[in-house]
Amino acid sequence: MSFVSIEQAGYGVPSGATILDRIDWTIEEGEFHALVGRSGCGKTTLLKLVAGLLAPSTGTVRIQGEPVRGPGAQVGFVFQAPTLLDWRTVLDNLLLPVSLTRRPQPADRRKAEELLDLVGLSGLEGRYPSQLSGGQQSRVALARALVTEPPLLLLDEPFAALDAITREELQNDLLKLCARHRTTVLFVTHDIAEAVYLADRVAVMEGGRLRHALPVPLARPRGRDVRYSPRFNALCLELRRVMDGADSGVALERAS
Amino acid sequence: MVRAASALLLVLFLAGWEVYCRVAGVSALVVPLPSAVLRTLWDGLAGGYLLPHLWVTTAEMAMGLAVGCTVGFLAGVLLAEVPVLRRLFYPYILASQVVPKLALGPLFIVWFGFGMTSTVVITALICFFPLLENTMTGLQQVDPNKRELFRMLRATRLQTLLRLKIPSGLPVILAGLRVAVVLALVGAVVGEFIGGRQGLGASIIAAQGMMDSTMMFALFIVITVLGMIVYQAAAGLERWLLRRPWKG
Ligand SMILES: Nc1ncnc2c1ncn2[C@@H]1O[C@H](COP(=O)(O)OP(=O)(O)OP(=O)(O)O)[C@@H](O)[C@H]1O
Ligand SMILES: [Mg+2]
Numbered sequence: 001m002s003f004v005s006i007e008q009a010g011y012g013v014p015s016g017a018t019i020l021d022r023i024d025w026t027i028e029e030g031e032f033h034a035l036v037g038r039s040g041c042g043k044t045t046l047l048k049l050v051a052g053l054l055a056p057s058t059g060t061v062r063i064q065g066e067p068v069r070g071p072g073a074q075v076g077f078v079f080q081a082p083t084l085l086d087w088r089t090v091l092d093n094l095l096l097p098v099s100l101t102r103r104p105q106p107a108d109r110r111k112a113e114e115l116l117d118l119v120g121l122s123g124l125e126g127r128y129p130s131q132l133s134g135g136q137q138s139r140v141a142l143a144r145a146l147v148t149e150p151p152l153l154l155l156d157e158p159f160a161a162l163d164a165i166t167r168e169e170l171q172n173d174l175l176k177l178c179a180r181h182r183t184t185v186l187f188v189t190h191d192i193a194e195a196v197y198l199a200d201r202v203a204v205m206e207g208g209r210l211r212h213a214l215p216v217p218l219a220r221p222r223g224r225d226v227r228y229s230p231r232f233n234a235l236c237l238e239l240r241r242v243m244d245g246a247d248s249g250v251a252l253e254r255a256s
Numbered sequence: 257m258v259r260a261a262s263a264l265l266l267v268l269f270l271a272g273w274e275v276y277c278r279v280a281g282v283s284a285l286v287v288p289l290p291s292a293v294l295r296t297l298w299d300g301l302a303g304g305y306l307l308p309h310l311w312v313t314t315a316e317m318a319m320g321l322a323v324g325c326t327v328g329f330l331a332g333v334l335l336a337e338v339p340v341l342r343r344l345f346y347p348y349i350l351a352s353q354v355v356p357k358l359a360l361g362p363l364f365i366v367w368f369g370f371g372m373t374s375t376v377v378i379t380a381l382i383c384f385f386p387l388l389e390n391t392m393t394g395l396q397q398v399d400p401n402k403r404e405l406f407r408m409l410r411a412t413r414l415q416t417l418l419r420l421k422i423p424s425g426l427p428v429i430l431a432g433l434r435v436a437v438v439l440a441l442v443g444a445v446v447g448e449f450i451g452g453r454q455g456l457g458a459s460i461i462a463a464q465g466m467m468d469s470t471m472m473f474a475l476f477i478v479i480t481v482l483g484m485i486v487y488q489a490a491a492g493l494e495r496w497l498l499r500r501p502w503k504g
Contacts, residue, residue, distance in 0.1 A: 053404055071408045083401045087423045100411050100419075 001065050002026040003152065003184045004050060008059035011045055019045050021208045022059065029151075030182040032175070034195035036243065037205030043188045044080060046205070047154050050186060051077050063152065076150035078158045080188075082137035084129040090116070090140055091125035097148045108147070115143040118173050120166065135162045139170070146177065153178070153185045159194065168227075171198055175222065192243070196235045197227060204242050212242045288470040297474040310478060312455040316372055317444040317486070320379020325436055328384040329429070332391025337417065342392075349388065357381050358443070361450035375447030375455070382443040383436040390432025394425025430494040437490040441483045456482075 004027040011020040020042050027033050035043050048054040049061050052068040052075070061068045063075070071077075076097075084093045094112040095104045116122050119139040129137055138161045145153060159167045175198065178185055189195050195202045196216055204212040216235055218226060226232050270290045276282070277289050284292065300306035335342045335349075357378065364374040398421050406416045422429075448457025456479050463471040 051408060053407060071410055073410060075408075077408045079401060079405065081401055083399075083405045085402070085420070085423070087426075097409050100406075100409050100415055 002062075003029040003031075003064060004186070005062045006046075006050065006059070007062070009046075009049055009056040009061055010058035011042075011049060011054060012057045019208050020049070020056075023210050025203060025210060025213075027184055027186060029184055031200045032178060032185045032187065032198055034199035034202045035186060035188045035205060036190065036192065036195050036202060036239070038243075039190070041205045042208045043205055044156055047077075047156055047186065047188055051075055051154050053077075073148075074151045076145035076148065076153045078142050078145045078153075078155040080156040080160075082129070082134075082141040084137055084140055084144075086129050088128075089125065090121070090127050090129070090132070093129065093140055094125075094144050094147055096144060112143070112147055115146055116140075118177075119143045119170065135166065138162065139166075142170070142174075149181055149183075151181075151183060153183050153187075155185065155187045157188050157190065160190065167194070168224075172223075174198070175220075179221065192236050192239050193227070193232075196232060196239060197222060202239060204239070206243075212245075214239055214242060285467055285469055288473055292470050293473040293477070296470045297477055300471075300474055300478075306456075306459075306474075306478060309454055309456050309459045310482070312372070312452075313444050313448065313457065313479075314482065316375045316379060316447070316455060317440045317482075320376045320443060321383050321436060321440040323376070324380035324383025324440070325387045325433060327380070328387025328432075328436075329391050331384075332388045332429075333395065333417070333422075335388070336392045336395035336421075337413075353385060357385075358446050358450075361447060365451040370451045371453055374451045375444055375457075378447040378450075379440050379443035382439045386432040386435040386439065387429070390428050390435075391425070394428030394432075395421045396425075397428065398424050427498055430490075430497060434487070434490045434494065437486050438483065441479065441486065445479060 004025075006023050006025040009020060009023045010018065012018045023046060025033075035046065037043055045054065049056050050063075050068070052061075052071045055069075063072065084090075085096070088096070091109070091112055092099075094115065095108060098104045098108050113122065113125065116125055119142060121136060121139055121143075124132065124136070129140070132140065138158060142155075142158050145155070159170055162170065171194065177183070187195075187198055189198075196218075199216050202214040202216060203210055204214065214235070218231060218235070273287075274290050277287060297306075335345060360381070361374070361378055364377050368374040368377060395417075402420055402424065403416070406420050411419070444455070445457035445460075448455040449461055452458035452461075456475055460472055460475050463469075463475065
């Protein structure tokens with residue numbers, strides 16, 4: 001049984017426009033999948049279907065075999081915008097998922113501080129979001145999704161606002177954490193190299209449809225040298241070609 | 257510097273007034289001398305004549321404000337949270353906006369008699385609307401992304417209200433409170449015009465009966481200062497509740 005299975009899922013808005021058209025995709029437990037595609041092709045919408053924030057108008061989404069009927073406790077979501085509570089400190093924002101279910105314990109606080117350290121923000125726990133840079137805010141949002149250690153992580157361009165070096169560090173940290181907890185991940189990105197570096201499999205979307213699936217047979221753990229290896233570059237090039245092909249409307253292999 | 261200049265402006269204005277009244281021999285019945293007004297004010301405060309009235313008006317205002325704001329806030333929360341109620345009541349709320357609440361004063365006197373009760377009721381009614389309006393607006397203006405975050409975190413409705421909607425609507429709600437504070441003073445004073453036995457408004461009517469313009473001006477000053485104090489208190493409360501340590 002796949003951890004996530006998307007079966008013929010479609011999504012339309014009341015005005016009649018089809019945003020997602022019969023999407024089929026499966027993610028096995030512990031796998032890291034990336035979703036790439038141009039702006040406006042429906043990546044965020046697909047992620048929200050999986051999260052249970054939107055209900056598919058056709059087809060179903062299953063998590064561990066169960067049809068998704070709403071946001072579940074086993075799913076962590078990082079939104080495209082940081083979405084922090086401005087009237088709460090960084091630490092309180094991090095602990096929000098915990099404090100909505102129970103009173104945070106000292107262990108939770110330690111956990112939150114570890115995560116802050118991981119995303120390179122230690123010492124800033126007392127600040128308010130307005131006192132952070134955009135990239136720092138998105139790192140807090142990432143840490144917030146990790147604090148409950150959800151078995152399924154859905155990330156919507158979490159590193160888009162970061163510089164190349166911080167981004168590489170966070171990519172490595174995310175990979176480490178996900179490997180440690182055997183987290184299943186669906187990761188939306190615009191960045192081809194990021195998709196190839198992180199993922200076991202990359203899904204290419206275009207105009208509301210999944211056009212292509214590209215497996216990434218790079219060994220793990222992936223380190224710095226991987227990024228400059230010929231294999232890596234060849235895969236990036238291949239993905240780029242697939243995306244160009246998708247853009248020109250040539251339907252490639254449909255994963256079904 | 258600018259502060260000193262605006263204080264100077266006041267002094268010049270009062271001096272000009274005093275000189276003009278003395279030179280032109282304006283009757284104290286029409287426009288009293290500033291010096292006479294200040295003397296009356298001082299006597300009223302030091303002699304203790306004004307203090308009970310000041311106390312009564314302040315008490316009416318505080319009670320009206322507390323009742324009106326509490327009920328307005330709770331009603332605003334209810335209407336914001338329950339769309340059916342909102343649709344049901346909204347036309348009436350809109351209609352009641354244009355009803356001049358002060359015009360209901362005589363009716364309240366019939367219902368509650370002369371004295372504090374009817375003034376408190378008028379004041380509360382006047383304070384009710386800004387709080388209702390602003391609470392409704394504030395709670396409905398929540399960033400959709402944050403709402404989605406709370407949905408994702410499976411927050412209950414009460415948690416979403418207490419930990420998202422009210423804090424993020426607080427600036428709008430407090431702006432309503434600031435409006436209510438000013439209106440509360442108007443409500444209390446005018447309520448006393450209509451049905452008060454005591455209080456600053458009732459004193460104005462009494463002074464008018466005795467053609468004592470000097471006393472009326474002294475009372476204006478007391479009311480203005482009272483208004484400034486409560487407005488500053490409300491603004492201070494607002495700053496305190498919305499404090500964000502920008503200074504770091
Ligand atoms: N509520 C809505 N009503 C109508 N159309 C919508 C609505 N929400 C999204 N869309 C449209 O659906 C399409 C997909 O949106 P989505 O947010 O999923 O794109 P995306 O792939 O995440 O883009 P980006 O990379 O820019 O974030 C877009 O063309 C958008 O205009
Ligand atoms: Mg998006």
